[in-house]
Amino acid sequence: MNAKYSQWNELLDEAKIAHNVKSDAALAKLLGKTRSHISAVRVGDKNLSIETAEKLFVLLGIDIDDYVHKIFMPIRNEKSKERLEPQIKELRAALLERSGGICELCEKFMPFCLPDGSPYTELAYIEQGASADKYQACNFAALCPNCHRQLDVLKNKADIKRLLTKIK
Incomplete structure (x- = not known):
């Protein structure tokens, strides 16, 4: 699994813990997405949109600017x-x-x-x-x-x- 998706998984898991949510389906509801969308993001089949990422960061109380370079910017080759x-x-x-x-x-x-x-x-x-x-x-x-x-x-x-x- 590539580092970008691993980091999304960590953030999704943190949001579940922070909001005492047990399933990806419940987390998806908080983010306005489907459970299958969250699952696809977890395995790298889909990207998280900026809007959904912002919702996730708001849920976590994190400033999105702290993560922009780590997640959205490509790793230098x-x-x-x-x-x-x-x-x-x-x-x-x-x-x-x-x-x-x-x-x-x-x-x-x-x-x-x-x-x-x-x-x-x-x-x-x-x-x-x-x-x-x-x-x-x-x-x-x-x-x-x-x-x-x-x-x-x-x-x-x-x-x-x-x-x-x-x-x-």
Whole structure:
């Protein structure tokens, strides 16, 4: 079973538990679908529509944006990875030069170095960046692992604003 359908199964099961529903038929009724539709989604014969996915996320109290990339966006294949690798390397070099090995959020030195001696830096995409071309340094911040995770989890608007001011 592919990962996309496995994830749908997990979410469907979570919704059943959250609403104390015992069967897929009862869950289907909550979602405005038939039991056979839910079964087909579970085995990968049908896709869940955006509208039904939104209903499912509402049932679970989950922000759909947290799952959009995981479920609806195709997994990158090797060709796209190979195509983007030079851009990512160039971007990483530009961010290291701009940051000087210092986290652009906490302003401390990066916690460790790579085998080549360069500071380990995580690239954080800041959506409101200045360039329409996604892989430009003005759309990214050079962060230590702790700050990157903090930014991803908390989505603190003050931190994002501070980073946007720095990276422009």
